[in-house]
Amino acid sequence: MSALVSVDWLVLAPALAPAAGVVLVLAGDALAGGRAGRWALPLAAVTLVVGAGLALRGTVAGADAPLRTLCLPAPDGACLWTAGPRTSTLQAAVLLAAAAGLALLHDGRPRPRDGAVTATLLLAATTGGVAVAAARDLGTWLVALELATVPAVALVALRGSRPAVHGALSLLVTSLASFALLVLGAALWLTATGDAAFSRPSAAAAWAVPEQRAVLLLAVTVLVAGLGFKLSLVPFHAWTPQAYATTDLGTALFLATASKLSAVAALLVVAGALVDLGGATTPVVLVLGLPAVASLLLGTVVALRQDDPVRLLAWSTIAQAGWVLVPLTALSDAGARAAAAYVLAYAAASAVAFAVLSRTGARTLEATRGLLRREPLAGGALLIALLVLAGLPPGVIGLVTKILALSAPVTAGVWPVALAGVLAVVLGIAVYLRWVAVLLGAGTTPTALEEPGTGRRRSSVVVLVLGGVVLVVTSALPHVLLASAS
Amino acid sequence: MVVSLLLALPAAAGLWLVSGGRALGVRPARLLTAVTAALTLGLAVAVVVLGAEVDRPWLPELGVRWSFGVDGVSTPLLLLTAGIGLLVALHAWVEVPAGGSPATFLGCLLVVEAGALATFAARDAVLFLVAFEVVLVPMWVLVGRYGDPHDPRARTEAAQRFVLYTAVGSTTMLLGILLLVASAGTADLRALAGGAGLGTGVQLGVAVLLVVGLAVKVPVVPLHTWLPPAHTTAPTAGSVLLAAVLLKMGTYGLVRLPVASVPEGFGVLAPGFAVAGAVGVVWGGLVCLVERDLKRLVAYSSVAHMGFVVLALAAGSQTGLQAALYGNVAHGVVSALLFVLVGGLKHRWGDVDLAVPRPALRETSPRLGFVLVLGLAASLGLPGLAGFWGEVLAVYAAWAPADDRPRVVLVVCAVVAAVGAALAAAYSLRVAGIVWVGDRPDPDVARTPDTSGMERWILAALALAVVVLGVAPMLVMSVTADAVAGVVGAR
Numbered sequence: 001m002s003a004l005v006s007v008d009w010l011v012l013a014p015a016l017a018p019a020a021g022v023v024l025v026l027a028g029d030a031l032a033g034g035r036a037g038r039w040a041l042p043l044a045a046v047t048l049v050v051g052a053g054l055a056l057r058g059t060v061a062g063a064d065a066p067l068r069t070l071c072l073p074a075p076d077g078a079c080l081w082t083a084g085p086r087t088s089t090l091q092a093a094v095l096l097a098a099a100a101g102l103a104l105l106h107d108g109r110p111r112p113r114d115g116a117v118t119a120t121l122l123l124a125a126t127t128g129g130v131a132v133a134a135a136r137d138l139g140t141w142l143v144a145l146e147l148a149t150v151p152a153v154a155l156v157a158l159r160g161s162r163p164a165v166h167g168a169l170s171l172l173v174t175s176l177a178s179f180a181l182l183v184l185g186a187a188l189w190l191t192a193t194g195d196a197a198f199s200r201p202s203a204a205a206a207w208a209v210p211e212q213r214a215v216l217l218l219a220v221t222v223l224v225a226g227l228g229f230k231l232s233l234v235p236f237h238a239w240t241p242q243a244y245a246t247t248d249l250g251t252a253l254f255l256a257t258a259s260k261l262s263a264v265a266a267l268l269v270v271a272g273a274l275v276d277l278g279g280a281t282t283p284v285v286l287v288l289g290l291p292a293v294a295s296l297l298l299g300t301v302v303a304l305r306q307d308d309p310v311r312l313l314a315w316s317t318i319a320q321a322g323w324v325l326v327p328l329t330a331l332s333d334a335g336a337r338a339a340a341a342y343v344l345a346y347a348a349a350s351a352v353a354f355a356v357l358s359r360t361g362a363r364t365l366e367a368t369r370g371l372l373r374r375e376p377l378a379g380g381a382l383l384i385a386l387l388v389l390a391g392l393p394p395g396v397i398g399l400v401t402k403i404l405a406l407s408a409p410v411t412a413g414v415w416p417v418a419l420a421g422v423l424a425v426v427l428g429i430a431v432y433l434r435w436v437a438v439l440l441g442a443g444t445t446p447t448a449l450e451e452p453g454t455g456r457r458r459s460s461v462v463v464l465v466l467g468g469v470v471l472v473v474t475s476a477l478p479h480v481l482l483a484s485a486s
Numbered sequence: 487m488v489v490s491l492l493l494a495l496p497a498a499a500g501l502w503l504v505s506g507g508r509a510l511g512v513r514p515a516r517l518l519t520a521v522t523a524a525l526t527l528g529l530a531v532a533v534v535v536l537g538a539e540v541d542r543p544w545l546p547e548l549g550v551r552w553s554f555g556v557d558g559v560s561t562p563l564l565l566l567t568a569g570i571g572l573l574v575a576l577h578a579w580v581e582v583p584a585g586g587s588p589a590t591f592l593g594c595l596l597v598v599e600a601g602a603l604a605t606f607a608a609r610d611a612v613l614f615l616v617a618f619e620v621v622l623v624p625m626w627v628l629v630g631r632y633g634d635p636h637d638p639r640a641r642t643e644a645a646q647r648f649v650l651y652t653a654v655g656s657t658t659m660l661l662g663i664l665l666l667v668a669s670a671g672t673a674d675l676r677a678l679a680g681g682a683g684l685g686t687g688v689q690l691g692v693a694v695l696l697v698v699g700l701a702v703k704v705p706v707v708p709l710h711t712w713l714p715p716a717h718t719t720a721p722t723a724g725s726v727l728l729a730a731v732l733l734k735m736g737t738y739g740l741v742r743l744p745v746a747s748v749p750e751g752f753g754v755l756a757p758g759f760a761v762a763g764a765v766g767v768v769w770g771g772l773v774c775l776v777e778r779d780l781k782r783l784v785a786y787s788s789v790a791h792m793g794f795v796v797l798a799l800a801a802g803s804q805t806g807l808q809a810a811l812y813g814n815v816a817h818g819v820v821s822a823l824l825f826v827l828v829g830g831l832k833h834r835w836g837d838v839d840l841a842v843p844r845p846a847l848r849e850t851s852p853r854l855g856f857v858l859v860l861g862l863a864a865s866l867g868l869p870g871l872a873g874f875w876g877e878v879l880a881v882y883a884a885w886a887p888a889d890d891r892p893r894v895v896l897v898v899c900a901v902v903a904a905v906g907a908a909l910a911a912a913y914s915l916r917v918a919g920i921v922w923v924g925d926r927p928d929p930d931v932a933r934t935p936d937t938s939g940m941e942r943w944i945l946a947a948l949a950l951a952v953v954v955l956g957v958a959p960m961l962v963m964s965v966t967a968d969a970v971a972g973v974v975g976a977r
Contacts (some may be wrong), residue, residue, distance in 0.1 A: 233914065337547065373508075380505065393601075393620040394501070400545065403612065403660060407548065410661055411668040422657040429653050430646070437642070440586075440631065482547045 004295045005080070008069035012055070012081065014091045017051025018044075018098070018123040025123065029116035045102045048126065052095035055130070058088025078197055083134040086340050089484040090265045091130045093344055097257035098126040100351045103459035104358045106252030107206055118261040122254060125151040127346040129164035132269070137197040138186045138337025141269060145182060147174045148262045149230060152255060156247045170239045178236070181222050208278045215287035221287045230263035231313035231321045234294035244314040251355035252310060253429035256317050257347040264324055264343040268336050271328050283333055289329045295322030296424035303431045307365050311358055313350065316431060318391060319424060320346045323405055324385050328424060329417050332410035338404040341485040345388060345401045345474070352385035352467035357368070358460040365434075369441045377461070379439055381468035386439075388430035390473055391425060396475040403483070488538035489554045489607060492529040496522055496571070497600035500624070503593025512588040516578035523568075523575035526599065529567035533607075534561050538646070545690075550673050552772045554607040558969025559741055562815045562962050563606045564735055570822055571599035571732045571948065574723040577826065579940035581833055583632040583721040589631050590775040594624035594734075595723055606738060610686045610955070611673045614742070618656055618703075618735060622649055625724065625732065633719035636837075646714035651702055651712035659699025659739070666692045666747060678747035679973060686750055693751030696744040697759065703736030705760070706796050707766040710789050717785035722829025725781070725864050729788055729821035734814050737795050741807065745799060746973045753802065757895040760800035760884065764899035764906070765844035766793030771909030775916065780831065783917065784824045787865055789816045790906060793874070797903055798880035806883035807970045812962050813876025816955055820872055823948040824861045827854065830941055831921075834934055840917070846924025851936035855922050857945045864952045866914040867907055871956035877907055 004189045009016065023042050024047065058067045066084035083091065105118060128147025135141040148329045153175055157168030192215035195202035206212040228236035240315040274284060299319025306312035323346070327338035356378045372379030387395030402425065409417045474481040501521040503515060510518075539555030556564055574595055582588045601620030607615040630645030667673045669688050684692070702709045713733075717725050744752040770790025777783040791813065798809035831854070834836045847855040852866070864871035867878070884900035887893060937945060955962065 272710045334547075376505075376508075387623065392623050393616065394623070396616065399619055400614060403615070403664070404548065406660060407664045407668070410664040418661055421660065422654070425657045426650055430650060433646070433649060437630065440627065442586075477548075479543075479545055482545060486547060 006069065006071050008067075009130050011058075011067045011069040011083065011104045014051050014055035014058075014083075014095065015127050015134075017047050017054060018095070018127040018130065021047030021123045022120050022127070025116050025119045029059065038115065040115040040119040041102050041106045044123050045099045045106075047123070048095045048099040048102065048477050051130070052092040052099070055088050055092035058083045059085045059092070061085060061088070062439065070450055078137070078139050080137050081134045082136050086268075086485050087133045089135045089344065090261055090268075090456045091267070093347055094126060094129045094133070094261045095361060096256050096264070097261060097347055097351055098122055098129075100355065100463045101254035101258060102156060103250070103284050103463045104253050104355060106459045107358055107457040108248045114158070115256055121151040121155045121158070123150070125155070125254070125329070126258060127158060129258055129265070131346055132262055133265035136199070138190060139196065140181060141198070141266065142186055145262075145266050146179055148259065149179070151412065152251075152259055155254070156243055157160060163246040166311060167239075167243040174229045174236070178226045181226035181229075185219050185221075185223035185226055188215055188222060192219050198269050200273050200276050203273045204276050204278055207279060217268065217283050218281075220270070220274065220284055222292065224267075227263055227270075228269050228291055229467075230323070231260060231267065232295075232318045233291040233319060233321050233325065234298045234318060235291070237295065237299075237318045237321075240318060241311050241314040244317075245308060245310050249310070249354055249358045252313075253351055253358075256350045256354065260317065260321065264339060267324075267328070268272065269341060271331070271339075272334055274331055275333055275336070277331065279308060284331065285329050285414055288325055289414060292322045292325035292329060292417055293420040295319060295325070297322075297421050297427075300424050301425035304427065304434070309353075309365055309368070309435070312365070312431070312435065313353055317350070319428060320389070321349075322424065323402070324423055325419075326417055327405045327408035329414045330412035332408060332412060334411070335408035337482075337486045338401070338408050341402045341482050342405050344481060344485060345397050348467055348470045348474075349385040349388040349398065350383050352464050352471065353389075354381040355460045355464035355467060356385070359457050359464060365438050368435070371439050373413075373442075378464060381464040383439055384393035384468060384471050384475075386432045386436050388475070390429045392429065394475060395471065397471060397478050397481060400478040400482070411427045487540065488529060488536060489540045492526060492533050493554065493600055493604050493607065495529065496596040497527050498602070499594040500596030500600060503589045503596065504505060504624075507589050507593070508587050510587075510589040512578070512582055513539050513590040515592050516575070516582070516788055518713070519575045519578060519596060520572070521570040521621065522596060523599070525776045526603070527572050530564050530603070534565065539609075541609075544610075548612060548673070549667070550612040551610050553609040553613065553674065554604070555609050557605055558966045559811065559973070560606045560738070562811065562963050563818075564603060566734070566815055566818045567599060567602045567606060567731050569951075570818065571595075573822065573826075573944050574599075574726050576940055576944055579600075580830070580944070581722060582634055582837055585632040591721075593630070594627050594759065595651070595727065597624040598628070598727050598731070598882055602727075603736060605735050606872050609675050610679065611667055611675055611743065612637050612740070613673075614675070615663055616655065618739070621732060621735075622652055622656075625728065628724035628727075629720045630867060631708065632721045632724065637719075640715070641719050643813070644719040647712045648716040650753055651709070654707075655699045655736075656704025657699070658695055658696050658702075659743075663693030663743070665695065670747070675742055675747075679742075680746065682864075684748065689748040689751030690754055691751070693744045693748045693755055696748070697740070697752065697755055700736050700739045700743070701762070703739070704733060704792050704796065705736070705789065706762045707769050707793070708762075710766070713789060714782050714785040716853040717788070717825075718779060718782045721853075722826060722833070723777050725825040725829060726822045729785075729825055730818040733788065733792060734818055737792070737799070737810060737814050740799055741810065741973070745807070753890050757892050758799040760797050760896050760899040762792045762798060763796030764902040766790060766796065767903045767906030768909065769793075771906045771913060774913035775909065778840050780840055781825075783840075783913070784821065784828055787824075787910070787913070788817070788821055790910060791821070791865075791876075794880040794903060795908065797899055798876075800882050800887075800891070800899075801880075801883035801896060802888035802974075803883050803886065804970055804974045805879055805906050806887070807961055807974060809876055809879030809883050809964060811966045812878060812959060815942075815962050816872035816876045819948060819951045819955060820861060820864045823857065823952060824865065826941070826944055826948065827861060828856055830854070830937065843925035844921070847922050847934065848924070850933040853942065853945075854934070854937050857937075857949055858922055859918060859951060860949055862914040862918050864956065866910040869956075874956055875959040881907070911962070
């Protein structure tokens with residue numbers, strides 16, 4: 001086998017760690033029987049954190065010398081796995097977000113009885129999410145993306161309750177549709193470029209020929225639509241609020257962060273090949289820009305009316321997905337960097353918000369009234385997370401990533417998207433400040449309304465503290481995050 | 487180093503007060519705030535005297551540098567901000583509004599001050615924007631939480647309106663800054679000053695985005711509708727900061743960004759801008775003639791005064807810029823005086839409805855009465871007081887604008903603004919007539935207690951500043967002269 005392709009196990013480690021975790025958890029479950037449920041989640045979390053540590057190794061590698069492996073020998077020596085600093089950062093973020101999801105699952109009441117199955121599904125989805133970020137060829141990309149999606153559907157379905165099954169059903173239908181679209185898109189890409197990899201030269205060559213250009217445009221359209229389901233872009237967003245609201249917080253956190261990170265990583269693989277198209281790129285900009293504008297506006301407007309914090313976060317996810325697409329409309333390297341930085345900041349803030357909800361058990365905005373006084377730690381973390389999402393100092397990292405995101409379309413002259421961004425900033429501030437006002441308000445709600453046993457939710461506290469620290473540090477030194485996303 | 491300290495000190499103390507020190511009692515909190523504000527003022531003076539600066543990479547991805555320093559344009563505003571910051575800190579001895587912990591209130595004041603100082607000291611366009619945004623959340627808290635306790639709904643609405651209007655403005659400005667930075671290839675305001683050598687089309691695009699964005703903050707009619715409710719509901723210290731510092735960030739931004747970096751583009755917009763300024767003068771004056779709420783009246787008079795500043799900026803000449811910068815500082819001092827005074831009256835009376843007959847201020851509380859008359863006189867532009875020079879020079883600058891401005895439009899605007907100045911005299915006398923001369927003393931009505939203690943010293947300091955600026959305008963103008971010549975001369 002090594003004659004055919006070279007394999008560097010250490011480079012593959014970020015994806016191998018969760019895969020090894022699957023094996024460990026299943027083996028433990030087989031050996032220990034029903035008692036495995038107790039330690040399956042912590043074991044899985046440990047493998048994820050180890051994987052994240054190994055992924056961070058790639059962030060220090062230079063952008064011009066990415067970690068590569070699974071390379072074909074000759075003649076062109078293409079590598080199926082290419083992880084530059086940005087990819088490595090996204091991989092580490094996927095792994096850590098999945099670990100945060102596990103932490104919330106661990107705190108969930110009732111605690112999942114089938115811990116081993118839950119952990120296996122989550123680890124499998126994470127493996128796919130990590131692999132898709134480094135995939136550069138159509139085959140690996142498709143398989144990894146599907147591996148990232150299908151276990152997530154099962155995860156939602158597993159939560160037992162009837163509405164959860166409904167949520168899973170709608171998620172399943174959409175992910176089947178999205179998979180069909182992605183396969184079709186990959187096939188069209190292959191037809192248009194004659195290249196089984198996402199590479200700039202072949203995309204540019206195909207764009208230069210009018211007949212191939214039409215096919216390539218169709219391929220991009222279908223691929224964006226397929227990824228749109230995963231990213232919750234309007235008009236492919238309908239499953240999001242339902243799935244978030246009916247599942248438990250740990251799974252919702254996983255869907256909102258790890259799943260989105262891997263979807264953006266997959267999108268960046270496609271968008272990266274579209275940078276040097278040359279010639280009239282307006283159709284491609286339209287394909288990316290229309291869902292971006294629609295998500296920005298619809299997501300924020302609907303989020304304005306939500307009283308369930310999970311639904312509010314679901315709709316804000318839709319809006320933030322639009323924000324990730326905004327810099328990509330510039331079709332430039334700076335745009336890709338801005339999108340990666342944006343999704344990283346968003347994921348950290350979202351994880352903190354979900355962790356606070358898990359910690360407090362709040363199911364309405366009103367239940368968080370005066371949280372800042374009752375629980376300064378949780379309230380403070382939620383406050384900074386909301387300000388980052390709104391893009392207001394002291395959540396400087398949110399503002400800086402928004403500046404970066406708007407900078408790309410302004411430089412490229414994509415004004416409609418930039419102007420929609422202005423509107424989305426203002427509406428978004430209204431959305432998040434509405435919640436902040438509740439947080440700051442006088443604590444009139446008796447704490448007796450909360451779920452019992454919230455005092456023992458230590459894993460959620462760990463997530464919200466670590467996430468809060470990440471937000472504060474990157475707000476003080478935004479360069480840290482931007483450098484790792486470049 | 488000194489500059490970093492100047493910004494870090496109030497920011498750190500403020501952030502600590504709103505987070506770790508939330509539970510601090512009112513006495514230690516206000517002592518800490520006052521000491522911080524006093525040290526900040528000292529540092530501001532040191533920065534100006536030493537010409538201190540700091541310059542290091544911040545966001546290499548955007549070419550943004552952590553670059554702070556002062557020049558002639560920013561010096562008066564930096565000192566004004568630090569001075570007003572100290573006065574609002576001292577005002578905590580007069581009144582700390584209910585609505586939350588006093589430490590949070592004072593912390594928010596300090597963070598607003600830090601944000602304003604950073605805005606005036608920033609020498610990088612993107613950094614300027616980030617600093618500009620820093621004041622938003624603390625000011626929102628000040629208005630929304632600590633504002634007028636009588637009407638929570640109006641408070642929430644005023645705070646929201648303030649934030650959303652300002653966010654529209656600053657995001658529009660952000661697009662302008664990004665376009666400017668992308669076209670000019672640098673975000674350094676010193677390199678951008680004097681025109682970055684852009685084409686006319688790009689200049690116009692940048693100028694439209696920047697002017698519209700900053701006009702919300704100034705505010706320029708018709709984008710001013712957030713200001714009166716915010717002023718009416720804000721606590722006294724918040725109103726003072728809003729009028730004396732936050733509005734200045736808008737006009738300062740106009741001088742720094744469109745006027746200095748895209749002069750041709752701004753020149754195209756200048757006639758429309760001048761008309762908006764003149765309309766603001768008259769509009770504000772007319773509203774003041776009929777407004778019943780004294781606090782709202784002072785807010786509308788701010789709109790009118792900012793109209794003069796806008797008109798002066800539009801004139802495009804060296805005199806115009808000087809008038810704008812001077813008018814900025816003068817309005818900062820005069821409006822601070824009036825808001826401290828009116829806030830004090832509101833505190834005493836419960837409301838400041840002019841339709842309610844009250845005993846004459848000159849009889850019941852002569853010191854307050856004197857300061858009121860002084861403030862109103864400065865506001866109407868009486869010679870020898872701070873308001874005079876800004877308005878006279880603004881009208882003069884519009885009468886004799888720069889060569890590339892359409893003279894007819896500006897002359898008409900000058901005439902309209904002069905009429906507006908007459909309106910200012912009318913409404914000032916109206917207020918003096920109602921409040922100072924007052925109704926006949928009713929033995930049953932409680933007398934208005936006169937000012938004493940800390941409030942007296944704050945009012946005295948502001949009154950002194952009003953007189954000194956009016957008698958010796960060269961104090962400000964000599965500082966700004968060179969920098970202004972640099973901005974205008976380079977065109």
